[in-house]
Amino acid sequence: MIRFIWRNWWRNKERFILLVVGALVISSGLTYLIGLSETNKGTIVDELQQRWSASYDIVVRPQGSRTITEEVNLLEPNYLSGLSGGISIEQYEKIKAMSDIEVAAPIAMIGYADYPVKLTEFELEKEGIYRVHQEVINGNGIKELSSSSNNYYAFGDWDILQENLSIEVRSNNYLGHKLDYLFVMRSMLLAGIDPEQEAKLVGLDKSIIIGDEPISAIRIKVAGVSDLTEESQQLLEQVAQNIENETGLLTDITLGSSPQPTLTHVPAVTNQEELGWFQQPWVKIGSSMTIFKEAKIGLLGLIVSVIAVAIVYVWASGLVSLLARRKEFALLLAVGWRPNQLSRLLFLESSILGVFVAIISWMMLGFVYVSGEATLSPIRFLLTGLFGFMVYLLGAVIPALLVRTISPYETMRTGEISNTSKRLLKTRGLSSMAFNHFIGKWKRSLLSIIAISLPTSLLGLFLYITIRLKGVMYTTWLGQYVALEVGPVHYAAMIVTLLIAILTTAEIMWQNIAERQQEIALLKAVGWKNRNVRFLILTEGMFSGLFAAIIGLTLTFGMMWGLYRQFPTEELLFILSTGIVPILIGLVGTIIPAERAVRISPNQGMGGNFSNRKAVERRMKWVLITALLLLAGGFIYTVIQVVA
């Protein structure tokens, strides 16, 4: 049976090449997505947790303490120090007593305190009057501010100095007693905390609290929140809501915040000249959670849809092969084959391709691994090949079921047979003729439509997510990290799905043309020009793309609604314009079949393109081997580049 399968492939070279190309695309895609991309859901969560964990989950502040930047969820890096009280001890105790609160650490700003910093000790030997010239240079990150002063000191016998130099003021100069140290004055903000709570939170436990409404902010750690998940987020939201309801204070959830470099402009003020722009790491609230959510949706959706599109492709390919060989199968039944032998034949064909895909994937992974460019877990290695095999095996299910519906009687039928004679439009010209062909074969057209519309809907969704994330993804440090990590995988997956969609369309259109050779030959015989034929076929491809665009965009909007409960009114035009992509795919997938149709000569019968000529076979073998090597080499090179 394997020889039978092989001959059918080998002597039907054009289709065989398509089959091999499809297998290569699927194996490369799976190799990259499952085998090599480390950025799966798990690693994103781990990364976020490791790099951006805060010691507290919620910050409680008094009413009216919000600044204008918080409208865009942006907090100054030292936002806590700008508050001076506003929360009473009573409110604090109330919060502390609430359920789910693990730590409630208050902080109270007391005020600025000056303190001297000793620099050098004076070592004077001779009596006399000394001048100390002091120049202080302060660097604020933008420029250096310097100030200088002179101080005069007398050094000598205490009684004489006391009698004659009892502090005399002359202009800016002082003459005083000698100091032991050279020093500068600095000021610092003092904050009061609850040592017990503070010890729980960060381990700092020596401080005091004063006043009536002395607390500026309370930092909360919620019990049971240890990782960055949607459950954690929900719990935090609930606790924050409770605090607001009971105390009337403001709350902000800080879990999953990310540093975000923020540009600030300092203009000229009175006699100070303009400082210009400077960048500070501010805090973007809730960014990790957003990024995490979107990245998770994106990646999971991508991998699932690549596999879905791959299965649809294998279905389409199997179905096309089934349609093309319907008569052949009917004949085999007529000469005594059992229906389940036909199913076995199809499963065997698909399994052979599946094994081929698995081996190619494993070879690619193995090569990348051996060249030392990537680490590989055995489970992932195994999964990559198995997925490829499963895609092909699953893809054979529908054709294997359908093949059982073929009746051996079909060998006896000749001519055009259609049980229904419905036509939506009257055939009046090229476009309506193309449309009727398209509708007439709606079942198989549907397959190419599904194959195209899946990546289309994803494309639309990703663009929308990108727009939504524009503020977070590319401005926060975390977002940049995720964008850099996830970006290539997204693009690779999108390209793989689009390629598979093109292949699916090409396969189906190829079959449509094969079935209509006589019709096209006839059209040419009655005077159709090459460009008319080309236009007819391309129009059919365009219809596939158009329907795929409609279905794909509907899916996109459906998913948006499911995810965000909102309709993208602002970005509507932009997202609608992605509908051009499936139409292009429909057209591109039809180019080769259309050219094949153009080549049909008016006197061509059903002779077919089958050949077993030795020279052709030899050439074909070389072409195949070279193409395989080139593809595999190119892929490995790309992977090494990406991974490196």
Next chain:
Amino acid sequence: MAIEIICTELGKSYIGDGVTTNALQNINLTFSKGEFTAIIGPSGSGKSTLLSLIGTLDKPTTGKIQYDGEEIMNKSKNKIADFRFEEVGFIFQQFHLLPTLTALENVLTPLFAQKVAYKKHRRGEEVLEQVGLADKMNSLPSQLSGGQQQRVAIARAIVHKPNWLFADEPTGNLDTETGERIFELLRQLNKDKECGVIFVTHNPKLAAKADRMITMKDGGVISDQPGESK
């Protein structure tokens, strides 16, 4: 081994878009192994439909067909397939060779899926020699003439040593001379191998050479008489 095929009140109708077409009505016929029967009639008279029913390719809408008293069509699809393999060889007007297989491979298709007591390859070469194509074994159908293709199809029909040969206008796509040669080949097989041949044709001249000539019109039998050879 099916010695006798009996059709009782056989009928076949097709339903499409609400219109019912009666292809066959009230057919009562008996065929015996070793007989060479021609069925003749105009297009649409039901000849091919009758052949496909007798050959178990399709199910009758009414009536029954018994093969030595057994109703094969009531059995499972696999059993029907086995029956076809053991008892029946088909020859079609369009030859229906698989375009990707060589002449020899085409002849061997019925044997691919079955276990047989004889050497498959040897048997394939033997029947191709029998139909005079010893030198064309490795040619693809597209490299053969119409007459040669039909001879390959005949070789395929007899490779598994069936008791019955059903030929659906086997000469319809051939010129007169080639058609007559194919007819003679079938005649020969009928004599040598003693297999029953049922032969549908448009050609009254060929039909007249059969042992028995059944004439059909509008889905019914209008005459059943011995041929000139009797």
